[in-house]
Amino acid sequence: MKKIVILGLIGLVVSLFVVGSYYALFRYRTFPPAADQPVETLDVLYVARDVELSERGAEDPVWRHVPSKTLALAPQVTAIPWGKASVPEVTVAAFHNGERIFFRLQWRDATENRAVGRDTFTDACAVMLPLVEEPQPNTIMMGFLEGANIWTWKAVRDAQVWGRERAASPAPAERPYTDYYYPLEEREVFPIVRESVASAVEDLIARGVGTLTPRAHQRVQGRGLWRNGTWTVLLTRALATHEAEEATLPVGKARAVAFAVWDGAKGDRGARKSITGWVRLRLWPAEVPAGAAGR
Amino acid sequence: MREGYVLGLIPETWRFELTQFPWVRRLLKSRWIPLALILFNVFLFTVILMAGFFGGLTSPGNYNFGIMIVWILWWVLLMMVLVPVLSRFWCTMCPLPFLGEWLQRLRLFGVRYVKGRNLYFGLNKRWPKSLSNMWLMNVLFLATTFASGFFTVRPAATFVLLAAIIALSVVLSLIYRARTFCLYVCPVSGFQGLYSNFALTEVRVKDPEICAKHKTKGCVVGNERGYGCPWLLLPYAFRRNTYCGMCFECLKTCEYDNMAVNLRPPGVDLLVDEKRGLDEAYKALIMLGIAVVFFVTFQGPWGTLKDWANAATLSGYLTFIGLHASWNLIVLPAIFLLFVWLARRAARQAVPLKKVYVNFSYATVPLGLAAWIAFSLGIILPNGSYLLHVLSDPFAWGWDLFGTAHFPWTPVLTGIMPYLMILTLLVGLLFSIDIALKIARQTFTEPEAAGRGAFPILGFLGATTLSLMWLFVG
Numbered sequence: 158m159k160k161i162v163i164l165g166l167i168g169l170v171v172s173l174f175v176v177g178s179y180y181a182l183f184r185y186r187t188f189p190p191a192a193d194q195p196v197e198t199l200d201v202l203y204v205a206r207d208v209e210l211s212e213r214g215a216e217d218p219v220w221r222h223v224p225s226k227t228l229a230l231a232p233q234v235t236a237i238p239w240g241k242a243s244v245p246e247v248t249v250a251a252f253h254n255g256e257r258i259f260f261r262l263q264w265r266d267a268t269e270n271r272a273v274g275r276d277t278f279t280d281a282c283a284v285m286l287p288l289v290e291e292p293q294p295n296t297i298m299m300g301f302l303e304g305a306n307i308w309t310w311k312a313v314r315d316a317q318v319w320g321r322e323r324a325a326s327p328a329p330a331e332r333p334y335t336d337y338y339y340p341l342e343e344r345e346v347f348p349i350v351r352e353s354v355a356s357a358v359e360d361l362i363a364r365g366v367g368t369l370t371p372r373a374h375q376r377v378q379g380r381g382l383w384r385n386g387t388w389t390v391l392l393t394r395a396l397a398t399h400e401a402e403e404a405t406l407p408v409g410k411a412r413a414v415a416f417a418v419w420d421g422a423k424g425d426r427g428a429r430k431s432i433t434g435w436v437r438l439r440l441w442p443a444e445v446p447a448g449a450a451g452r
Numbered sequence: 453m454r455e456g457y458v459l460g461l462i463p464e465t466w467r468f469e470l471t472q473f474p475w476v477r478r479l480l481k482s483r484w485i486p487l488a489l490i491l492f493n494v495f496l497f498t499v500i501l502m503a504g505f506f507g508g509l510t511s512p513g514n515y516n517f518g519i520m521i522v523w524i525l526w527w528v529l530l531m532m533v534l535v536p537v538l539s540r541f542w543c544t545m546c547p548l549p550f551l552g553e554w555l556q557r558l559r560l561f562g563v564r565y566v567k568g569r570n571l572y573f574g575l576n577k578r579w580p581k582s583l584s585n586m587w588l589m590n591v592l593f594l595a596t597t598f599a600s601g602f603f604t605v606r607p608a609a610t611f612v613l614l615a616a617i618i619a620l621s622v623v624l625s626l627i628y629r630a631r632t633f634c635l636y637v638c639p640v641s642g643f644q645g646l647y648s649n650f651a652l653t654e655v656r657v658k659d660p661e662i663c664a665k666h667k668t669k670g671c672v673v674g675n676e677r678g679y680g681c682p683w684l685l686l687p688y689a690f691r692r693n694t695y696c697g698m699c700f701e702c703l704k705t706c707e708y709d710n711m712a713v714n715l716r717p718p719g720v721d722l723l724v725d726e727k728r729g730l731d732e733a734y735k736a737l738i739m740l741g742i743a744v745v746f747f748v749t750f751q752g753p754w755g756t757l758k759d760w761a762n763a764a765t766l767s768g769y770l771t772f773i774g775l776h777a778s779w780n781l782i783v784l785p786a787i788f789l790l791f792v793w794l795a796r797r798a799a800r801q802a803v804p805l806k807k808v809y810v811n812f813s814y815a816t817v818p819l820g821l822a823a824w825i826a827f828s829l830g831i832i833l834p835n836g837s838y839l840l841h842v843l844s845d846p847f848a849w850g851w852d853l854f855g856t857a858h859f860p861w862t863p864v865l866t867g868i869m870p871y872l873m874i875l876t877l878l879v880g881l882l883f884s885i886d887i888a889l890k891i892a893r894q895t896f897t898e899p900e901a902a903g904r905g906a907f908p909i910l911g912f913l914g915a916t917t918l919s920l921m922w923l924f925v926g
Contacts, residue, residue, distance in 0.1 A: 159573075160575070163574060163575060163626045163627075166555065166622075166626055167622075167623050167626055167627075170619050170622045170623055171619060171623065173619070174615050174616065174618075174619035177505065177611070177615055178611070178612045178615060180505070181504065181505045181508070181608040181611045181612060181615075182509065182608050182612065195860075196860045231863045231866060231867075232863075232866050232867050232869075234830065234833070234834045234863065234866045234869060235751065235834060236751060236752065236753045237751055237752055237753055237923070237924070237925075238753070238925075239866075239869070239870055239925070240866075241867065241870075242866075242867035364755075365755045365758060365759075366752075366753050366755045366758065367753050367754050367755030367756065367758075368755045427753070428753055434860060
């Protein structure tokens with residue numbers, strides 16, 4: 158009798174485990190997570206004008222009239238090499254003119270680093286825009302698994318693009334690329350790894366760590382200016398999107414955005430950077446309700 | 453280093469009896485301890501299981517109560533506090549074998565004691581002698597880590613793992629004696645046992661003379677106040693923490709109040725040359741190896757490896773399993789074997805290679821524990837703030853129980869995290885060197901041979917520390 162009871166109990170436990178696991182794995186109902194909403198909101202107002210990618214554009218009066226946010230930066234610590242809290246904060250402002258969006262990022266940096274070499278790294282900044290409207294929150298330890306469109310401005314590219322006249326002919330639509338830095342490139346008769354640089358900003362896509370890939374069509378422009386220990390970087394792209402791997406910027410809606418900054422003099426490169434959390438980017442239509450922006 | 457002193461500073465024999473305080477002894481002798489702690493954890497793990505069950509396969513890990521509490525809070529507490537300080541105190545309050553033990557005893561609170569012995573429900577069979585070691589736990593723990601890529605991103609995976617452990621513990625409790633499941637099967641038990649040899653606390657006999665004269669041995673066979681050691685040990689003869697589950701039954705059953713809970717210097721049990729074996733040596737190396745694999749997978753910059761661990765493709769997942777198992781079962785033990793062989797050769801003393809291998813493996817325990825603590829820092833400091841969210845909204849149903857459901861992601865001390873990790877590793881290395889030098893003197897009886905033999909092992913420990921530092925901080 159005792160053995161029968163024990164066998165029955167064992168059968169019950171095993172059955173419960175099998176049925177429970179089956180339901181958890183195959184008949185589950187995933188509840189949408191109540192993700193935390195970004196604390197900061199950056200309002201992007203409609204302003205019927207352009208700014209040029211120049212020193213004058215960086216100091217344009219329009220930047221005094223659009224809302225800006227100073228965002229705290231934290232070292233990136235989810236994938237090695239980790240950041241070292243090199244840059245404490247970045248100030249971001251943005252506006253759109255119905256056709257293009259303009260960002261201005263400013264941060265303190267005692268040195269202007271526009272070259273790369275052995276133990277020499279470039280200053281840089283980036284804007285990350287998830288490819289989905291409602292990005293799933295980060296997943297611990299496995300990294301950001303949603304796709305993202307990342308615009309990365311690098312001072313070294315900036316020097317290549319803005320330090321000389323642009324090539325007369327436009328860049329081909331698709332080019333081979335490499336993320337390998339070849340230190341003896343300058344001594345080669347023919348280019349080995351260097352791509353033709355058309356913009357100071359790389360238009361990238363990523364799906365997680367180690368997946369950064371340039372988009373086939375580079376549509377983001379930018380320029381950085383360093384003065385008195387401060388970088389001012391302007392970034393611009395058309396609002397309209399043409400491809401699935403290009404982040405949408407819907408006017409009249411809000412979407413997530415994040416920013417990153419690299420201080421080359423302090424060894425920042427690759428994953429070693431300072432990042433913000435998610436920020437809500439709210440693009441206002443042409444008519445802004447009185448007193449609505451900036452809340 | 454002075455002989456008989458930990459790090460040349462604290463006598464290895466130093467003890468501070470915590471149970472000398474009457475209220476501590478009363479507390480530990482009460483049958484409410486550990487029951488109250490277990491019941492609290494039963495409630496907590498019920499919520500965890502529900503969160504895992506409802507979370508399915510796609511909920512993000514940082515917003516799932518089960519994942520956050522188990523893999524962020526519990527794991528970190530285990531590695532950083534419970535094991536190094538309180539030995540196997542987690543086993544004291546572990547809710548996973550609760551159902552099985554309840555069925556065995558048919559009592560939640562009281563003691564079934566009739567005609568001079570404790571009564572148990574179940575078949576009460578003996579566990580096979582060939583499996584009475586850590587090998588099965590080694591294999592099961594390693595196999596569990598094959599699914600590590602799922603645990604932090606798929607709540608259902610955590611549910612299945614915990615449910616499997618609970619089901620297995622109930623089944624084995626109905627077939628085998630006492631805490632056989634905890635002793636020889638539980639995947640978490642093995643490393644807790646080994647690493648608890650480094651812990652700052654212990655349960656030990658106060659006066660061995662009293663036990664020698666005592667005939668009835670309530671701590672072994674039980675009495676009306678408590679059960680005979682559920683971990684099937686002889687409490688009066690404890691010399692190592694490895695298999696003591698700190699259930700405190702021996703404190704309750706001892707007629708002479710001759711059992712004590714002591715504070716002690718860290719690592720002294722690693723020097724006890726008793727029941728050392730290749731199973732424990734492999735456990736030490738597997739733990740060190742898994743720490744490396746986890747770090748490389750979860751915090752490394754290699755997206756491909758994450759995809760493999762996350763089973764994005766079957767071939768990738770099988771590759772991950774193959775590399776993971778090979779590294780832990782073959783490559784790392786083989787590297788250690790090379791250093792051990794060098795140690796034996798340098799010592800120029802005829803000691804069996806297996807004995808040298810097993811003995812020196814215990815010197816890797818402090819460093820392995822330090823590697824896990826460093827890894828844990830990389831988990832808790834960036835991700836800990838998500839705990840506030842899941843406490844308020846455990847099932848992602850939009851609750852806000854404590855007003856913290858919308859607490860933003862807030863990394864803490866991440867700017868100095870790499871330095872904390874280096875410091876942790878260096879402390880671990882220091883203890884490992886201390887243990888290695890002493891084990892060298894145990895293994896090679898001649899002092900000069902011991903000195904020569906220790907060098908290659910110190911080389912292994914130093915190289916491992918440098919590799920971990922390079923891995924952790926680049």
